[in-house]
Amino acid sequence: MLGNRIGVISCSGEECLGGTISRLAVRKMMEELKPGMVSTLCLPLFIAGDGGEREFAEKYPTIAVDGCSKCCAKRAIEKYSSAVAGSIDVAEIIGEAKALEKPLSTRYITDLHMEYVNQTAAKTCEIFDEILAKQ
């Protein structure tokens, strides 16, 4: 999935709702909003450093989509590659308390959760389009 020239890394955190939202927002970008235009990078593989992900993020603009204010994805990109081209903190979109609610299986996703996903994906797309316009 490294053929396109704008990368997106989701934290996909397992401890809170924000992680589920970040993951689904990036999947929505891949499948619906920017099909064929997004290179998704696995955060654990990125940090392990053996899949070409770090080199990708050094060369090409990469957006971090984090589920909470720990911003693990953003910090990882900055530590191992270079400055992020943009970052999203789901907690800033849906509120810190909501983002830190219990993790959620996709079986229990409601319309309200999907609205959070849509908002997060839309914000990420705004950054994506700004980057694309500069290229």
Added chain:
Amino acid sequence: MSKIKIVPCSGIGKVFGLLARESVLMVTEEKCPDECETLCLAHVVTGDDEVVGKINGENCITMDGCAKYCAKKSVEETGGIVVKSHKVPDYIKAHRGEEHGTGTYLTDDGWKYAEELAEIMVEDIKEIKAGVN
């Protein structure tokens, strides 16, 4: 005694990452919430003091989606004791020909497979508890 930590890879590109994630959530949220808990792999890999404190020297189970074993390696590097390590494709043989979904959603067969993976981890928890007590 502290809870057993169960960490999936949650890889985003393929269905195996979602199977790992959903099977672990079944165990930590529904099947054995009093015996185990999950940790954010994204946080684990940052090596923050906070997460190292939670995992260092603790019994852990990992569920990886591919042979890169990101969850297992990251937990070990952070000081966790990986008592049981699994990889989603290890149990696929009995499910050949089934469609399990994508990185976004699971099909009915995908959910059945996730349930099977969850039960494997439930047995792990029983074994670990029996060994410790």
